[in-house]
Amino acid sequence: MPVLEGAKSTLEARFKASLGAFTLDVDLSLPAKGVTALFGHSGSGKTTLLRCIAGLHKAQGELNVSGEYWQHAEYFLPVHQRPLAYVFQEASLFPHLTVKRNLEYGFKRILPQVRQISFDQAVQWLGLEAMLDRMPDKLSGGERQRVAIARALLTSPRVLLMDEPLAALDHRSKQEILPYLERLHEMLSIPILYVTHSPDEVARLADHLVLLDRGKVIASGSLSETLSRIDLPVLVGEDAGVVIQARVAELDARWHLCRAEFDGGSLWLPGDGLKVNDKIRLRVLARDVSLALDKHEDQSMLNLIPASVVELADNARPGVVLVKLKAQSTHFLSRLTARSVDKLHLIPGKKVWLQVKSVAVLE
Amino acid sequence: MPVLEGAKSTLEARFKASLGAFTLDVDLSLPAKGVTALFGHSGSGKTTLLRCIAGLHKAQGELNVSGEYWQHAEYFLPVHQRPLAYVFQEASLFPHLTVKRNLEYGFKRILPQVRQISFDQAVQWLGLEAMLDRMPDKLSGGERQRVAIARALLTSPRVLLMDEPLAALDHRSKQEILPYLERLHEMLSIPILYVTHSPDEVARLADHLVLLDRGKVIASGSLSETLSRIDLPVLVGEDAGVVIQARVAELDARWHLCRAEFDGGSLWLPGDGLKVNDKIRLRVLARDVSLALDKHEDQSMLNLIPASVVELADNARPGVVLVKLKAQSTHFLSRLTARSVDKLHLIPGKKVWLQVKSVAVLE
Amino acid sequence: MEFDWTPVWLTLKLAGITTFTLMFVGTPIAWWLARTTHWLKQPVAAVVALPLVLPPTVLGFYLLLLLGPQGMVGEITQALGLGTLPFTFAGLVVASVFYSLPFVVQPLQNAFEAQGVRMLEVAATLRASPLDRFLTVAVPLARPGFMTAAVLAFAHTVGEFGVVLMIGGNIPGETKVLSVAIYDHVETLEYEQAHLLAGGMLVFSFTVLLVLYMVNGRLHRSGR
Amino acid sequence: MEFDWTPVWLTLKLAGITTFTLMFVGTPIAWWLARTTHWLKQPVAAVVALPLVLPPTVLGFYLLLLLGPQGMVGEITQALGLGTLPFTFAGLVVASVFYSLPFVVQPLQNAFEAQGVRMLEVAATLRASPLDRFLTVAVPLARPGFMTAAVLAFAHTVGEFGVVLMIGGNIPGETKVLSVAIYDHVETLEYEQAHLLAGGMLVFSFTVLLVLYMVNGRLHRSGR
Amino acid sequence: GKVTVAVAANFTGVARQLVSLFEQETGHRVKLSYGSTGKLYAQIQHGAPYEVFLSADVARPQRAIKEGLAVHGSNFTYAKGKLVLWSADPALFDQQTGPAFLATESFARLAIANPKTAPYGQAAFQYLRAQGLWQSIKAKVVRGDSIAQTFQFVASGNAPLGFVALSQIKSWQGSAGSLWLPSEQQIAPIEQQAVLLMRGEKNPAARAFLSFLRSDQARAVIQNAGYGVVAGIAKE
């Protein structure tokens, strides 16, 4: 049983389910807190797994949440008795109830003493004040999804399942909702299972990553570890990269920049809204990292970091090589052409300068 | 009336439509051939515009397609008499018909002499051979969408309307379908109106771009021109960039690279599957272009191009500057921090070296 | 001649109580039929539709045998100290419920089948028990089906006749409903009175239906 | 005693033809009701439901007046050289169609309303004319509604009685259908024969309904 | 030839026997239509293809003549229905104790045919009123739509006793029960008249059927079925 490191395992799921020609066969342990991203191609069984955990699909197997069995050989806790919340992929608001009554639906059905979040709090967090009396069909897609999230939270769940909550939305609507999800993640000390096709959401929200392929778990581990594995095309093509934990060390008010320190160096990046000592997450894509043998200062790239080559892997495409590098304990990926690798004589152990063109702050 | 340059205008639409509190008010001329991307936030009226053109929504206004009126003051050609095809945003296959009969539905309803594409051809193009006898509910999302596209093509339309045909799909399914759409674009000499939220699809498919905002057209022009405008946050943030027409000048079999020539220089890029003299489209993102005052060869970036600064614009985010550059007649964008701009003393007219980290071949 | 309102009230009372009862009897059956995959599903569906096939008078005849003192049901009701049902208002209700059952079950079953399971799953994850989600989700979503069911049941009970005549015994003030009154007039060639009653009944029913449809249409538009 | 099959065949013929006719009459009405926003919508819906409200015998009586030699419709049919409809098989069909119309219109209207407009729009962009898309899209998608409508109409016509007796006149081989035959037996205290016919009818109807439901269930599962 | 005959429902059984005799004897073919007298009359008024009408009363044949629907002077009484008080329970009363039992009112319900629509009901109603029982017994009375339905009420035990037709008792195969057959003085028999309708005026088979109805052979069958007949009718 693969146990995710760095967190006491609290959700243990072992399922075997058949749906027509498809078979789900998983054995998972998830940590007590934080977001676990479920990633995998269309049809790999992500939705099926969430449905098994929720009890919406009766699979064979076992499910144990913080020491309590919700399902084992002879026992099956009915869906409505499981203290979980489920945000469905498609619109799932009750069309016959106003937003307010949609929100109250689950809220009214739990005991007042187990409520961890007040009605007004949820409304405020997700910015729903203005729409409480409207019917769901008068809402935009983004608003509908926010209501669904608030409704789920109001049941004070001990496990939160979210199935592509943002898939149907455009870029701007996503940007509206993501901060709420990040806040969620910080405030609730419960496991969140988050299905998404978007590498961006994975990088931004996830602490752990589970990779599904044709009904089987092919990888499971902490985000930084899983992402820097170059054997696994986790986030393929344009999206390969690493996520780094860092701390704001210095602000440059004039240029609206900040310097983020991590073990192995520091990076300058757009620093609006950050304060010194903020803990932040940085995403550095392999395509944004080029390598140089010397330190060149007369160019626009601000971030030059000494590092050494760890490993090289031919990427899926011919002529392209993925290079794993290390600056102290921090790993980076860099995607280069094979010719550049040859020109610079890159081999494991070689000292180089990382030229980082672009860094994204995730939270 | 803004006329798109470089193509005889063939579709002229002038509509005023009200839907509740929303008003669409457009006056558009689209070229005779090629893909026009309709871009705009959720709720900006993209779907409404397509519905007006199709005749599914009766708006006030005029519609003229290659000199024929489909709608004017007193005249309204019914939907089924308009030689157009519409690929809807959501699944729209007839659930009671097999794939084969879905495909035949429109095909049987046009005169044999106006058919420009044979049944077998469409099936082959979109790779549907294996699924002709299946019902739509036994198909994956990507397969369903391919059937919908084939069905639309089989009516040999004189205008093709596509409303986010790929929005509901994951990365891999998108990659499966995009080549078909590109092929379409080359083979059919008809206007295609393509709604999308994805900058990637815009860059890859579109020749022209129409920007809608709150029911109004705020920009309309050729892709390269519209994309290199730094006043317009067309493809915002991570996705700002330019598209360049180029020609394959040289192949490097050993490194799987090719050199693409354009007016102003050449770029090395992964060259698999390309032949000398192929015309290709390159997408260069602003974030992938850094600037240097000198030419540094001891680094992994292969592409160094001399250019001069044209214009600088503060981007939406403080501390970040978008720089427009020119190498002969070709424009580039580069996104830099304000500090780098200052450090390198960038002003209009200044000579610099473009360091291009990454280039995408679009077709 | 003074107009006798008794049959009118009796008819409305019968139709009202029958429709009301039918909603309670028909809804669980329709729900079960819409959701089950049990092999008994199709046989039960067929049995529910059967009362339609027998002519009302004949159905009434068999009900008379069944509910009468020697009938199976009659023996039970007598043992319970309830007496026998024929010739009582309660008997009429029982017979009407039985007779109009298919008109309630079929539209409700269609409505339940059309609504799918998604909303029920959502309700389950929001801690609603099976009964709870049935009442708060399935039933409100099936409103057009309930509307059709109620209209068919009410109208059919108003117009019902053979069964009523047989089970009711045409007792003025107890089981002599409007349809029987009109029938009596036709039989005795009192066409004037028959026209009057029938015309009034039509106008009244038309008004009720119209109001019902309009209110429903309004709710429908604003509610969804 | 030799069993007289004539009423059985006559009944099946009447129910078959009536159901068939009703599909053609009821479908356009249901379609119009489902799609229109005309102010006449609710009044027409109410009128369609009205035949339910009148007792069958009374309805039969009025149809007799209307279709008879002095009736409005009767005068037209006579002027056309068709004679009058009452006491003919054709007359029975007309009366049954009228009587069972609400059972066909209501489920079809619900089915059409539930299917929305998207698929029709798709068909329009694929060059299907309004009639074409109605036939090739709306009708196939409303299959469960057609199923319910056909079952209700068929069963109701088989069990119909008051109207048939009034308009048909109980003429052997022409208008004496099964329900009337059973009624005759009950009236003349020939309970044995009545039980036999009623039992046979129930078994037969049950079988037909069961087969229908099962075939439909199968198609439903594989077809969608 | 062929003839279509409309027959009051209560006479159906006898009519069938008569028709088979008639068909054997004359070679004519008869189509019988049954229904309540009121319904048949409404149909005749509106163009029903009946040629002969065997009514369950006297009023409607006469009215048919008056309205020009039937041949003047063709009406005659073909049978006299006898009303009896009957119960499926043999222990209640007998030919002697019938009226007394009725007067005790020690029963839950009494079934009669609807006095408004059925002559048998009218007769029962008049008897009860004449005896001064009507007011007190009214609440216990259940009305059958026809005399046949009235009989079903009693035979099924739903009504402990009721006024039914003697002809029904004759053809009833079940228990004999308690029976009181009133004399013609106590309750006058119900005359049932036949009439030749205008449609049958030119049809020899229709006239033949009416004559047959008056023959001794037919009268024997009618009498045997529990009806009275008018003496000497055959000589008319």
Ligand SMILES: Nc1ncnc2c1ncn2[C@@H]1O[C@H](COP(=O)(O)OP(=O)(O)OP(=O)(O)O)[C@@H](O)[C@H]1O
């Ligand atoms: N009811 C069903 N009957 C048969 N096969 C099914 C059924 N539901 C799902 N499947 C199959 O099971 C597999 C897994 O489905 P699932 O919905 O879990 O995929 P997913 O990973 O959520 O995909 P997506 O990203 O498209 O939502 C798919 O191949 C699908 O075709």
Ligand SMILES: Nc1ncnc2c1ncn2[C@@H]1O[C@H](COP(=O)(O)OP(=O)(O)OP(=O)(O)O)[C@@H](O)[C@H]1O
């Ligand atoms: N039937 C309607 N009644 C009232 N308002 C409507 C209706 N349909 C659409 N609208 C409104 O019209 C506006 C434009 O809608 P439209 O569907 O054209 O947007 P869109 O650009 O296609 O958005 P998306 O990217 O979300 O598909 C929206 O604000 C929407 O709320």
Ligand SMILES: [Mg+2]
């Ligand atoms: Mg899924």
Ligand SMILES: [Mg+2]
């Ligand atoms: Mg849209």
